[in-house]
Amino acid sequence: xxxxxxxxxxxxxxxxxxxxxxxxxxxxxxxxxxxxxxxxxxxxxxxxxxxxxxxxxxxxxxxxxxxxxxxxxxxxxxxxxxxxxxxxxxxxxxxxxxxxxxxxxxxxxxxxxxxxxxxxxxxxxxxxxxxxxxxxxxxxxxxxxxxxxxxxxxxxxxxxxxxxxxxxxxxxxxxxxxxxxxxxxxxxxxxxx
Numbered sequence: 001x002x003x004x005x006x007x008x009x010x011x012x013x014x015x016x017x018x019x020x021x022x023x024x025x026x027x028x029x030x031x032x033x034x035x036x037x038x039x040x041x042x043x044x045x046x047x048x049x050x051x052x053x054x055x056x057x058x059x060x061x062x063x064x065x066x067x068x069x070x071x072x073x074x075x076x077x078x079x080x081x082x083x084x085x086x087x088x089x090x091x092x093x094x095x096x097x098x099x100x101x102x103x104x105x106x107x108x109x110x111x112x113x114x115x116x117x118x119x120x121x122x123x124x125x126x127x128x129x130x131x132x133x134x135x136x137x138x139x140x141x142x143x144x145x146x147x148x149x150x151x152x153x154x155x156x157x158x159x160x161x162x163x164x165x166x167x168x169x170x171x172x173x174x175x176x177x178x179x180x181x182x183x184x185x186x187x188x189x190x191x192x193x
Contacts, residue, residue, distance in 0.1 A: 015031045015032070015033065016031070016032045017029040017030065017031055017032065018030060018031075018032050018035055031076075033076070034072065034076045037072065037075075037076060037088075038068070038072040038076075041068040041071055041072060042068045042072075045064070045067060045068040046064060046068075049063065049064050071088070074087055075087050075088035075091070076088065
């Protein structure tokens with residue numbers, strides 16, 4: 001009897017770390033990717049906020065620091081589903097899927113996608129699920145939407161169940177024809193080899 005086992009391993013990731021910064025000892029140090037990504041996010045967010053609202057005031061300082069800090073904290077952690085990807089990568093892939101739908105990557109994107117490859121907006125954004133989430137009182141079960149149908153007691157009932165079953169009966173003559181066809185086909189294959 002063969003044994004089956006599970007391999008519970010994880011890929012090895014060697015990431016460079018920054019142990020000191022401008023003469024300040026950082027101990028084990030943060031990952032260099034996190035430092036570069038955080039610097040870019042803070043610079044872009046800070047420039048956007050300064051353009052929109054001006055210089056930060058003590059009351060609005062959290063608005064300047066908290067969003068990029070949360071993005072850095074949760075975006076640079078590894079994804080639980082795809083261990084080789086960071087959360088920010090998965091978020092970008094989901095956002096791209098929601099905005100432009102699935103496009104096949106054939107020949108590095110040089111092949112034009114067919115109309116079948118694009119998913120409709122209603123599927124990408126799950127508009128029906130969003131409608132039921134925002135307006136749960138408007139959700140009517142499919143079986144309940146029949147108008148004024150009632151049973152013998154006068155209670156409202158759902159729509160009838162429709163079964164479209166077809167029975168087929170194959171006799172001995174038909175089964176014999178199938179058997180001779182299969183034998184003839186097997187005989188032709190045997191002669192070709």
